[in-house]
Amino acid sequence: MPGLNFMVNGREYSLTVSPLMRLLDLLREEVRLTGTKESCGEGECGSCTVLLDGRPV
Numbered sequence: 001m002p003g004l005n006f007m008v009n010g011r012e013y014s015l016t017v018s019p020l021m022r023l024l025d026l027l028r029e030e031v032r033l034t035g036t037k038e039s040c041g042e043g044e045c046g047s048c049t050v051l052l053d054g055r056p057v
Helices: 022-032
Strands: 001-010 012-014
Touching: 012 022
Parallel strands: none
Antiparallel strands: 001 012
16 A cells, blocks of 8 residues: 655645545545545535645645
């Protein structure tokens, strides 16, 4: 499984995750940022939008 090194809200993380894990699940389950929500489950409505290098994705 691939290892990820990343920073969220000024805090660094180093995690090993499944390549099938969604970013939404990583943020909620591994980083415990439960403010990110799933709504439509398709990426259409924008409720699960996060900023990546200052850009919404």
